[in-house]
Amino acid sequence: MRIKQNGCDRRKRRRHRAVWLPLLLLVLALCEACSSYSLVENPAAQGSDAPEGPKVDLQFWHTYSDVESKVFETRILPIFEREHPNIVVHAVRQNYTSQLNDNIVAAIADDKQPDVMRMDIIWVPQFARSGALTDLTEMNDFADYENRFTGSLIQTNRYNDHYYGIPLDATTMVPIYNQSLLREAGLSAPPSTFDELIAASRRLKAKDAGLYGISVCCSSTWGMLPYFRTLGGELLSPSLNKASGYLDSPASVEAMKKLKGWFDEGLMSPTVVGGEPGGWDGLFNRKILMIDEAHWFFTSNENTNNGPLLNDMVTGLFPSDVREGTSVIGGENLVLFRGSRHPEEAWAFMKFMVSEPVQEMMAETGLIPSIKDFDRAKLQPVYRIYVEQLQHAEPRPPVPQWDEVDDVFSRMVTRIFVGEKPAAEAMRESALQIDSILASR
The missing domain is CATH 3.40.190.10 (Periplasmic binding protein-like II)
Structure with a gap:
């Protein structure tokens, strides 16, 4: 009887379990669903000073x-x-x-x-x-x-x-020198003045007529303003509303004549008016003593065939002249x-x-x-x-018409360097053109 009774109890328990177990699972599922829902928009924000706001x-x-x-x-x-x-x-x-x-x-x-x-x-x-x-x-x-x-x-x-x-x-931009040529010119460090740089360039030129002291990337303001300003030139008035009296001033004309003289003497490479050798190639090939270039010169060349040649390059601050050496931002x-x-x-x-x-x-x-x-x-x-x-x-003068001003300046430099017009005349004409451009503000 005991065994039968136990068997009967087990059957009853199984029947009871069959009834309440699904109910228990349903309750647990509902509780779990409730626990994942909150009236707080971001539960993680509970307890903070303020809830997260709209995105x-x-x-x-x-x-x-x-x-x-x-x-x-x-x-x-x-x-x-x-x-x-x-x-x-x-x-x-x-x-x-x-x-x-x-x-x-x-x-x-x-x-x-x-x-x-x-x-x-x-x-x-x-x-x-x-x-x-x-x-x-x-x-x-x-x-x-x-x-x-x-x-x-x-x-x-x-x-x-x-x-x-x-x-x-x-x-x-900073000056970048071929260190071997620098030593050959008798300098142990980058020159601090243009007088030193030009003297070194002349010594190298006397040994090799195909060698240049300075390479300027182009005739635009990005290339020329550092030299033009350092030598005493001015492009615009302090109020940035005119070029007459500044671009064509005696100091500016004298600065441009000095640059033109270096070009005619073969101390400045033809790169400034689009000629050869190019600045980077000339520097690596020991045909140019100095170029001025931005930091991408190093990043662009470090993983190329020119990479090992970077060890022969040395940088310095821009040489000074009438003014402390200045570059363009x-x-x-x-x-x-x-x-x-x-x-x-x-x-x-x-x-x-x-x-x-x-x-x-x-x-x-x-x-x-x-x-x-x-x-x-x-x-x-x-x-x-x-x-x-x-x-x-x-900075280059922050005027809205800058591209037009830059174009006039670039054409002016080219006309002067190739001998199309004397410096004073070309600068006077260009100053009037820029005045007209700025008047359109």
């Missing part, structure tokens, strides 16, 4: 290279979005071509401009004049950032005494478009991009930091001279 989407246009884009997208952007969980940055890479300026104009016309853009410094005055950019002096804390940048970099964002951007990365600025629906969030992103940790990470790609307190020891040794030269660099 803000920012459009950021840039012209970073492949290497620069990878660092920005995989290392920098995630940090920003962790620090600003309510802001999502959509980075759109643009190809830096002659068409890009037109594309920006078209986007503005269609109200499809980005919130923020990494823009070539020479374009800032153009878009500031059109009303497309936000005057950053309207930002409450802009004064805290105005003096954070190296040398005259902030001035590349100036238009009508207001600032329409902040410097993101910078470049300039290049690079990119961050601008905030006036059409942005989220200007405060866009400004927060811009400030983040010029913080030292971000500048340091982008410097690993070969970009030169814009902030003046950046620790140069964190840069590759070959780039440190560029940061120092930026202390003695000046």
